[in-house]
Amino acid sequence: MRILLKVWRQAGPRAEGRFADYAVDDVSPDMSFLEMLDVVNEGLIVKGDDPIAFDSDCREGICGACGFVINGVAHGPDPGTTVCQLHMRRFNDGDRVILEPWRAKAFPLVKDLVVDRSALDRIIQAGGYTAVNVGGAQDANAILIPRPTVERAMDAAACIGCGACVAACKNASAALFTSAKVSHLALLPQGQVERSARVVAMVGRHDHEGFGSCSNEGECEAVCPKEISITNIARMNREYFRAMFLSRE
């Protein structure tokens, strides 16, 4: 296949950005999207040009490192799929494909398609952990938890922190990410001791980092590669109101 790429190129945070065009020939439908970009970069390096910067690590949809906008959709056209799991068979010969970085105030651009997502790490640092002793693996097995609760907690814990939800949201809100992290601990017995302090600290950090508020648009859920449900945002709001109520007692 021949693919016509239009890629956002920006040398650094303060440099002026622009779209650059690349015609890519001999693209195999069996290539992953990132393998296709690897081939483009090999060609650029051979010509002495600067390769296109993009993030990746596991390339199997579990680490959250990859992610950019493909033809206006975060992570591209396949639902529930990270960029690294997207394959070129999803495209047609002669397609024009436009690549842009996540665009959000809280994700400053580093270079080309790479943005700094450390704001999500700082939300986790604010409270996405248990600091009390919850025992070892055998204790987890000894504490019986209803199956539906375990399933809901596991579904929330599937968030890989990629930031697509922020990129898709018109408010650049990280509510889906934060709510997934709040939910998976709030649902489990091991998360109860720090339950109130956690949600207050994490929501406070979310706002401090410059993410916007949730206005229930649902774009986050639509692009999330792990199909995290926006019902987690409702749970986070309930957790927050509960914490506020208890703090006034």
Ligand code: SF4
């Ligand atoms: S909620 Fe989904 S889109 Fe948002 S960071 Fe987690 S995995 Fe990525």
Ligand code: FES
């Ligand atoms: S590179 Fe790890 S999720 Fe895509």
